[in-house]
Amino acid sequence: MSDLAWLGRTKLLIGDEGIQKLQNAHVLVVGLGGVGSFAAEFIARSGVGTMTIVDGDVVDPSNRNRQLPALSTTHGQPKADLMEERLLAINPELKLTSIRQFLSPEAVEEILTNNKFDYVMDCIDSITPKLMLLTTAYQKNLRIVSSMGAGGKVDPTKIRTADLFDTRECYLASLVRKRLRKLGIRSGIKAVYSTEKMMEESLMLTDGSNYKKSAYGTISYMPAAFGGVCASVVLRDLLGFPVEMEKKLKALASREKKQQELEKKRKAAK
Structure with a gap:
């Protein structure tokens, strides 16, 4: 018999039935950067019984201002491995699959075909793999929440949740919407975004590795706040809130x- 005493405070809020729903759920988290690392931890701490996490990147010194696995002692180590260790330390009974690779069309298809996910969390900040994940998950009728850009913004009170095609003030969202429309997708993907105007002066160009040609400056708490809202969307949907x-x-x-x-x-x- 599993020891669920550590979920006592959660049980007070959602009851035995809610705990059981989360225990029976399988959540996929793709991207373990500033948003995804916190989102994955919040999902694990909620008592979700099965998780799959995906990320092919390693910790870079520049990650330390915002990413959960990024410490002065973890530079160069795979984020997926570090998060696997952390999530299992939170819940040793968690059924966890850790995939240490960047997404390709073949990998997306394999992951989404060979598993039964109750929810897909897109925490990718690069356009090409983000589109691959969203389109494939959408075509398979999976529930999805997608994080838009947390960079170039500082006010967490302006974070919102809406259909991706109703978002505004987000450059990443505009790019994703445009590409998805060309593929015939015009609604049905939940997005977490911010209505705050982006600080354009914080933009920097990158070397183009991992599908990224540019990046915006970030502050410590914003990606974590985005991750929290993403996790809340997943958990509330799994629990049937607010109706139930x-x-x-x-x-x-x-x-x-x-x-x-x-x-x-x-x-x-x-």
């Missing part, structure tokens, strides 16, 4: 009302 939560709260309010009425009757009878 509203029903639960109404039922609780009804029970409390009945108890109050009984208490009034008892006092009146004395």
